[in-house]
Amino acid sequence: MSKIVSLPVSTTSPAREFFGATRSTDVYAHATHIIGFGFDGTACFRKGTRNGPDGLRAVSEDIESYSPYLDADLHDQTFYDLGNLSLGNEADVEAQWQHASDDFAAIFGELDLAAEQVKVLTLGGEHSISYAPIRKYLAQYPDLVILHLDAHADLRDGFLGYHYSHASIMRRAVDHFGAGHQLIQYGIRSGTREEYQWMNEHGTIRKSRQAFLDSVAAIAAERPIYLTLDLDYFDPSFLPGTGTPEPGGEDFHSYVSLMKLLRQKNLVGADVVELSPEIDPTGNSDVFAAKIVRELLIVLNQSFSNQQGA
Secondary structure, X not given: OOEEEEOOOOEEOOOOXXXXXXXXXXXXXXXXXXXXXXXXXXXXXXXXXXXXXXXXXXXHOOOOOEEXXXXXXXXXXXXXXXXXXXOOOOOOHHHHHHHHHHXXXXXXXXXOHHHHOEEEEEEEOOHHHHHHHHHHHHHHOOOOEEEEEOOEOOOOOOXXXXXXXXXXXXHHHHOOOOOOXXXXXXXXXXXXXXXHXXXXXXXXXXXXXXXXXXXXXXXXXXXXXXXXXXXXXXXXXXXXXXXXXXXXXXXXXXXXXXXXXXXXXXXXXXXXXXXXXXXXXXXXXXXXXXXXXXXXXXXXXXXXXXXXXX
């Protein structure tokens, strides 16, 4: 791996690295980088996702790095943990979010992710943290497909006074869409009438698992894909440790079906958000979420070969 740049801002060093990742203050070419964004300032129901990144790291040391579903082991792969973005010393919620978002842009904003084959996996935090990486990826890839897995449409034009609310992340992402960008949403089972009207009019929502998987399968192998995954996508009977749970969600095996498809595609980046460790004192949600991220990391690394062939 060749170093591209040292981090221009300070990040908080976690007590542990995710699944034994190499702790780094440098960005490397042809590599996947984990960065935490532990912010939950606009959460409107139950807070606690600020502890999500380190909760995932803490539990990962007790989980096997080998995936029997993908027949691959993270110990055979190289990836880097850049630590957590700082919220600064700001007292104002929006200023905290802006501080960390600006630091994300300072780290990755000038990098040519495609040319250098740099991938970023951002760990939240509430869903509003996804704005910084999604904006970068949309600017980088004019033909990007965003896969949005979530219980909620997140298409409100601001919520409870926050323009960049967790309930507005996809609306804010669409603000930056160009003609070649595409949004595919699945798992949505809660939203306003207006949000559902928008999704139906724009053809973004998939209303069955098969329709969603067929849409992913139809994406050209070389076309860049970004996955934004809100963990309330899963049914709360499997993962209760999230801020806004909704019944009727998906299970782990449907997610594995998606990962098996994406390993044949050009997955260039992702974020996983809305784990709130304190809500589930059993720790089961942490384990579930860590295995979700394990599969995703494996696919991100394995899909480098598809990126090279593009």
